[in-house]
Amino acid sequence: MITYLRFTTIALFLLVLSAAASDIDNSYYTTEVIIKTKSETKHASLMACPVYDNKNIAFSMRWDDCNKNNFKMQDLMFKYGISGTFYMNGRNYDFRKACEKGTDIGSHSMTHPRLTNFNNNQIFWEVAEIKPYLESRTDKPVNSYCFSYGNYSDKANKTVGYDIAEMLQRIGYHHNAYLGFIMKYTKGKDSVSGYRQISPGDRNPSMAKFEKELNKLLNNQYWKKDNPNISIGVHVWMKTPDAWKNMEGILKKYSKRQDWWYCTQTDYAAYRKMFKLVKISNISKKANQVEYKIILPYASDVGSNQPLTLCYSGNAIEVLVNGKQVKFKSESGKTFFDIIPPSFAEVPKLISYETNPQNNPTPNIRKKTALQPWLYIKDNGYLVLSMKNSSPGKLTNIKVKYIIPLMYKHKKAAIISEMPPGANKIITENLVLNNRNSDKYGTPFLLCQVDYLNNGTPERAYASTYGKKIPQPGK
Numbered sequence: 001m002i003t004y005l006r007f008t009t010i011a012l013f014l015l016v017l018s019a020a021a022s023d024i025d026n027s028y029y030t031t032e033v034i035i036k037t038k039s040e041t042k043h044a045s046l047m048a049c050p051v052y053d054n055k056n057i058a059f060s061m062r063w064d065d066c067n068k069n070n071f072k073m074q075d076l077m078f079k080y081g082i083s084g085t086f087y088m089n090g091r092n093y094d095f096r097k098a099c100e101k102g103t104d105i106g107s108h109s110m111t112h113p114r115l116t117n118f119n120n121n122q123i124f125w126e127v128a129e130i131k132p133y134l135e136s137r138t139d140k141p142v143n144s145y146c147f148s149y150g151n152y153s154d155k156a157n158k159t160v161g162y163d164i165a166e167m168l169q170r171i172g173y174h175h176n177a178y179l180g181f182i183m184k185y186t187k188g189k190d191s192v193s194g195y196r197q198i199s200p201g202d203r204n205p206s207m208a209k210f211e212k213e214l215n216k217l218l219n220n221q222y223w224k225k226d227n228p229n230i231s232i233g234v235h236v237w238m239k240t241p242d243a244w245k246n247m248e249g250i251l252k253k254y255s256k257r258q259d260w261w262y263c264t265q266t267d268y269a270a271y272r273k274m275f276k277l278v279k280i281s282n283i284s285k286k287a288n289q290v291e292y293k294i295i296l297p298y299a300s301d302v303g304s305n306q307p308l309t310l311c312y313s314g315n316a317i318e319v320l321v322n323g324k325q326v327k328f329k330s331e332s333g334k335t336f337f338d339i340i341p342p343s344f345a346e347v348p349k350l351i352s353y354e355t356n357p358q359n360n361p362t363p364n365i366r367k368k369t370a371l372q373p374w375l376y377i378k379d380n381g382y383l384v385l386s387m388k389n390s391s392p393g394k395l396t397n398i399k400v401k402y403i404i405p406l407m408y409k410h411k412k413a414a415i416i417s418e419m420p421p422g423a424n425k426i427i428t429e430n431l432v433l434n435n436r437n438s439d440k441y442g443t444p445f446l447l448c449q450v451d452y453l454n455n456g457t458p459e460r461a462y463a464s465t466y467g468k469k470i471p472q473p474g475k
């Protein structure tokens, strides 16, 4: 079974490479679907729905910064069944609590700077280290990014926006809070999703302001094609009971809509990435039965265990997914059902992070995950990843993803089939320099993300290190 899956993974990896440049590091799994019908299947088709559960739009919230009032907002959202994402910095905060009651978190930089004031190595550290920082504190993947001060471009530096887009892609963010950024800088990185933002006001939310913007969107739906997601934001800065009452009024009035999917940005991002990358092929058509093969990226690569909804163009009497009957919904002559990720492709249940700020070759690690990685740079040109399996069981499906700054050429993910109990493994990769001068200044930050199965359960272990600082002339 595992051998078959691995073969599929590698074959599809190559297949998708040319289609979507941003998805070179994904692994894929295959699901078989059989649909039984009473009617003729000759002209039948199967497609993914643009929004989960065949809803009309996604509806979400986005709140920025490590602000303790976020929890008051979380309670209010929970009361009305509304989900959303808090965008967090590298500070002390109850990140786990922010991932309860239907909300989760995304990245908002390590120190909340204006990114474009920095050189590319500094920018990379700000956007890259926050991912393992947050994930290891919550044991939950982060897949979306929100710029502090909304700053991602600079009139005096025409390339910085494109550079940031390239960095976010290497790190694995495929959702962004700024639609302007997505439209201008992420062309070719086609699985970046976003949303239409409505701010009823940070300090004194106004129903009238909210509804004016909402109705403008709902009455003119051309925007839905790219990102059928409307979100409220941006800061929980309400101080008076009246301000909170106004916000509650909006949440109450716009909760429980039958045709809206109330979701976090993370789940929306995962859904839309699957929607764009899913490959559906028809295997056979008989008189009353049709069979399909569905190829989807791992949940650990899209960032959530979010199911994908498929729509069959006729009435089904039975739907089988990998030989098992599943629930389905019939609506106006069509059939809807979900594909949920199998356990081996789920998001990690444990996430660890070990950093090596002194670039020490000798591992010094705490024990949280079964696999313990350690990263260092040797002779200024080789990246050395040493991994130890400290668990009593064998680790399988080990995928090493290199997350390195733009001064080096991107390195493709590597796959290792297994590591027995107690095994050590060392991988040495040469770092190939890019030839752009603007990329080399500052201190490079290098990160490895290792995803694997520990006795069938997905885990993730990160390790990072720093290269030599190259001072920037005149700074």
Ligand SMILES: [Zn+2]
Pocket (backbone or CB within 6 Å): 064, 065, 108, 112, 147, 148, 149
């Ligand atoms: Zn902020």
